[in-house]
Amino acid sequence: MYKSILAFVFIAISNVAIAKNDSIPSIHIVEKPISYSEERKKLSVEYLQNRHGLNLQKPIITPKIIVLHFTDGGTIKSVFNYFNSTTIESGRSYNKKQSNLNVSSHYLIDRDGTIYHLLADTLFARHTIGLNYCAIGIENIGSVSNPLTDKQVAANIALINYLSKKYPIEYVIGHSEYGKFRKTPLWKETDQTYYTGKTDPGESFLKQVREGIKGLKVNSSY
Template sequence: MLTKIKITLFSLFISFSFCSSQEIKIIDKPITYDSTRVRLSLEYLKERHGIHQNTPTIQPKIIVLHWTAAKTFSSTFNAFYPAKLPNGDRKDIAAVSSLNTSSQFLIDRDGTIYRLMPENYFARHVIGLNYCAIGVENVGSANFPLTDAQLKANEALVRYLKKKYDIQYLIGHYEYSKFKDTPLWKETNPNYLTGKSDPGADFMKKIREDLKDLALKGVPTD
């Protein structure tokens, strides 16, 4: 079974590499997506989102932008790489699931875009919305502001994803809880929330201005 999963995922990466838009350069650098991550992802979908599936796939409707709170690409990549959270790490979220955090994309300081898994595969990066959200992590933090190169890379990536999927929303991670009382929100524990500030309101203001032609929605207003 494990061999079959590895072959399937490898084939998906090959397919995604050849299908990448000519307007954007994306480097495939996969994290571990073995039978353990598949099992834990399916369990998360069932237990946290109330969704029963046989494959850990999503139908993307939201793009969520993040910052890593780390200064290097390698430290974030190494943190995402294992299928399970390290023992004793992130106790606030480990109590909910041992599935490691991750995202579909990770953008370095120079604007290089890395794809960590097939774009429509499940990643744990945003409470309540993982089942329909593509995550884009950016190397940086409040004290290590995101760069102009990252801004341009995020803009290009959002345009690329909008062309491929039925993307309706573009939000910063700090805005995710605004969806709690909407039909999109799927979290079985109403008290499971964590405070976030990434990727910063200024970054979101800039990217929304530059992408206003896409008419993507932000947080719900009703």
């Protein structure tokens, strides 16, 4: 009896410890939703059909991949305004030919590490060819000449940790690495020639983020 009580107490304590480790960490996220109008929903469902070959009634994704980006310039205000438009600008004719849906991302992180949440994690966003149907996009204000900051590294690590506790995330990649998925079953793009070379978010940034998430069971390639 005494032993079984001890065993029970031990199991109870272990369970508490496990539950604590698996719980969703609390991080500060600023809600700043972009417009997800009926037209955006329609264009997203069409993108899922025409580009990814997926016939869905609603523009909903099951997040499996997190793709890290930088914005190549701009500020929170200018990038927010850019993503807030439903249709893609005429200047981006190569992308516009494939779909009139504008680009966007789920999160946008400022240089001081503030995390802005632009649209629900399970809503469709156009940010990574071939993988949008299962990818959460995290944009960071920065560029090659304005490299991402230590505070952005820390914010990305915290956000990835948070998201990987909420969703079955299997991969965390830089936009520059998405081409590695082209020959895998995860790649869904009906036009095999539709591809653009990317360099964001930068090697050094990726290395630092990976160092911070090495405790997570996520892969960097297929």
